[in-house]
Amino acid sequence: MLYPELFKQLEAVRWNMDSDIPWDKFDASLLTDEQAQTIKMNAITEWSALPATEMFLRDNREDSDFSAFMSVWFFEEQKHSLVLMEYLKRFRPDLVPTEQELHEVRFDFDPAPALETLMLHFCGEIRLNHWYRRAAEWHTEPVIKAIYETLSRDEARHGGAYLRYMKRAMAKFGDEARAAFAKVGVLMASARRTAQALHPTNLHVNAKLFPRDTIQSRLPDPEWLERWLDTQIQFDSVWENKVVERILHNMSLLMDRSFASVQELNRFRKEMAARLVSPAKDDGLAGASA
Template sequence: MTTPHKLEMARDLDAEPLHSYDVFPVYQKASWELSDIPWDEFRPDLVRPEYVAFAIGAVMGESNSIAAQHGFFNEFADDYDFSAFVCLWGYQELQHHLAFKKWLRLAGTDVGYEQINAMRAPYPPGITPSATLATNIISEIATNHMYKCVSQVAEEPVLTKIMKRASGDEARHAREFIHYTARRLVTHPHELASVLETFYVYMADPEGRYNHPVSKFKGNLPELDGHITIDEVFRYFGEVDDGSAWDRIHKQLLSTLGELTGESVVKLRDIRRILAELPRPAEDSR
């Protein structure tokens, strides 16, 4: 995860403005190809219905990267560096989508194009650009732990290897979304409230456990009526997790807010406290 030292670099407006220049070689070194997955080790005898449902949900969830890229390019039209990072991020997310899709075909099923295509429409802008970034921090951290947790209980070896690869990617994605959030808050400090609110809404909702932000935006598409969605991925995650993975997600999200705000954030009430202490808009304009 991003260290405080690196966040200080993100906040330094005199530092290298093209952070994606540094991200690219890191991602190249850590990248993998579909050919790196040992497809010949696929064990049809170990495929279970819940694995198939999980993989279908993963295909649906990862397919959102196209819509997200479109939304990012629109909302951050004045930020070349972040847009360059989005291109790197989007490639890896699409690879996850294709890897799970290939596994499904080995398992004798697939996801229809109509359902995938329904996810294509871009996301609307967030309350603020910083809130949009915050939503993606949550998404990446949650997905990182979800894949890691499920990979430890799934018995089909190829599916396990896909999840382990994807989990590492998601952790690196979270690190960079934190970087770009910290950088934006330097020049747009009034957007901090929207970041805190985004985290609080997700973490305080008792029904938000084992949910993904994508389901809040695209869970009611008519084309998905009766179809498996990303909700199945997190439902299964909740079924196999003994609570420790969710606790790690919770602690990591709070720790991230601590890094972004420079304050101690160990409980939800700390978020409310920081929000209450922020200057009111009227005071900002004086």
């Protein structure tokens, strides 16, 4: 089981909201209304760890190890929402999200393949780590800068934990896991060719609720995320390339094969898909690699 070890690792570096956030460094002159509004939106977005956890537990009922790890992931993700709300409570109480605004982002996600969902959230943690690093640079007020730096480190650690479960899945499911991870990896590393940056918060997850079936669409300001990325924290092509590079780097390590571009990863995806269609042609290799 991975859960006991991951629990110890994450427990050892867990930060304390009272003592590890420099609340006494707050400088009201360095916080704009525009910046404060974005903090509210991120507080609500982080609250969506609640429905995501419900999805993970539902779709991984046969996997008690991973489900137990959700207790750690859920705790730390909800803590992200809580610390952002605590910041607003202390310094901009007029912007603290209401309970109804938080509850709006709790809705059922349609069932989805567990392996693909795992890869999706692994990539999401990489992307969020970079978003929060850039947010820390954009903000001018010292306390919120420190908070975003703290959250970004958490997201990086969560990505590392998901990677451990992906390695375990490859040992158990072989080419099925490789195909699922490559498929989602190509999608999530191709954001430059889509209308928006792909992240679990803006993907459609409940057909019956369309068009209000994304976390983003249920925020008080559904247009906020694109504005935050494009004109506020200015998550430009340089930063997007950092995300793509991290995805490709981790996929290279995971598959023990170098992927220098999304195109190379896509060729690998096609290779895995072909092997799954006609496994008899490659039984020996598939068995050895699994």
